[in-house]
Amino acid sequence: MTQPPKHLELTQVDIDFPTPNGPFKALEDVNLTINKGEFVSLIGHSGCGKSTVLNIIAGLYQATKGGCLLDGKEVNAPGPERAVVFQNHSLLPWLTAYENVELAVKQVFGKSKSRSEMREWIEHNLSLVHMDHAMDKRPDEISGGMKQRVGIARALAMEPTVMLMDEPFGALDALTRAHLQDSLMEIQKDLNNTVIMITHDVDEAVLLSDRIVMMTNGPAASVGEILTIDLPRPRDRLALADDPTYNHYRHEVLKFLYEKQRTPDSPKAEKSTEKEKVAHKTPVIKSNSEDKAA
């Protein structure tokens, strides 16, 4: 079997955070390969280091050991080719939706696009997330879901190689969330860009992802299991609700989260190497460390 060209690769990533009681190891030996156009979810209990993984890919954190390669280049600083959709939208409150996207577009295309092209591009991206009607509103004048849409539009407008989403829908109500998930699936189908998303929501992970990366509990968290979701696209949430395969995947994730990784002091699944669908039931090792969530 020939190896596909590696798009994004994390190899043996360790990260230590300095604390007054010596360094705190948040991640240990994280290995992950992600293909172009893939939608990958990271799931795990709070404080297991999901965000840390995302921040390493974004370049906001530097791995203590190991590293991250994107298309063969080492990632060591943040950049617009790895756009981030932040958990709490992180729009600049003093700029309108249009201006928020404009700031990003000017940074990325300031030299390659003309004024009118930029204007068109900003409007295009805002209409992708159905926000073209509220372009001139400030963040405090629109709802939480709308802010998150603008955040997504800002990330999309940078034409990122990889889009990183840190619990993008975590703070939204169920209806808005479903709506945005559908939008995201549509956009991803059209643009076919790589997406890495952190989530707490099992349904969200199964519905959206090509693969789900399940992380073990911290400290020294790592990749526990990787589950490939082999469901045809486009996916319809209503039809899938009764789908046995869908429910099987859902069950797999729940089992990992609530049986193998139940509480910080519960038996911890043995770290598996980077193999896909390693649903092996190896004997568990006892981890008696405390959950010092980073």
Add this chain to the structure above:
Amino acid sequence: MSNLIATLGLSAYFENPKTSFAQLGKSLLIPLIGLLVFLAMWEIGAKSIHTSLGVFPGPVAVYEQSINLINDHNAERKKEVAFYERQDKRNEKKLEKDPNAKIKVRPYTGKPTFFDQILTSLITVLTGFLIASMIAIPAGIIIGLNSTLYSAFNPLIQLFKPVSPLAWLPLVTMVVSAVYVSKDPLFAKSFITSLITVSLCSLWPTLLNTAVGVSSISKDLQNVSQVLRLNWFTHVMKIVLPSAIPMMFTGLRLSLGIAWMVLIAAEMLAQNPGLGKFVWDEFQNGSSSSLGRIMVAVLVIGLIGFLLDRCMLFLQRKVSWDKTAVLR
């Protein structure tokens, strides 16, 4: 439910919207009653305080003296106009006799009135405040952005911040008279002295608050800036300044308040022209109307301080992006 409405004082509104005018009247009436009670107590209380310069001024005396001060001012202005008219006539006559005669225009040198002193004080405080802000805001931004600089300068700021500017005054006076030597000075020495004293004390609150505002930008926005790879200038203009504006204005308003208070004291102490000198002169004058005049000055100083703060608040509303923020 009806109880609740009644306690909220809304029952009248629900029963008859017209009575909302009555409510408006009420909201004006109560402060007015408060003011009247205060004036009455002041008048009664003042009468029972006897000083060597007569009875302590009550509201009536203050009113009389303020009228006197306005009349004085108008009289002084008339004198000035008359002075220049006489001078012009004299000069015309001179020219008639000899078209090549040298004309000297002598400036009027009357005593500055109460309103001249107010103007002097206002100009001094605003100039001093402007100079201090022009130094403090950029310095605050730079110190706030760089934690090394912050820890280097913080002890100095903490040391100089609590120093009463009046302690600086002798030093400033001596330095100004030693350094600012000019035959035909653009500004009076006393003006420069007051200016520097005011600047020295109104520097710190703005500097400190700007630095704190700049250094406490949310981590999320800093991450956005990093992901976008904003350059230093764009980062400061688009992210740092807007988020630091509320703190910056808190500092500016504190500074202006301090500047105004300090200026009056400095003028009294150093005999520099301004409201402070007016108060001191009246005190030294010791006539029966002096205390009344000083009381007028006290009220005017308060009023101007209040108006200055309102101006800053207005400016903050203009500049700030967050129109919903409660400003007080």
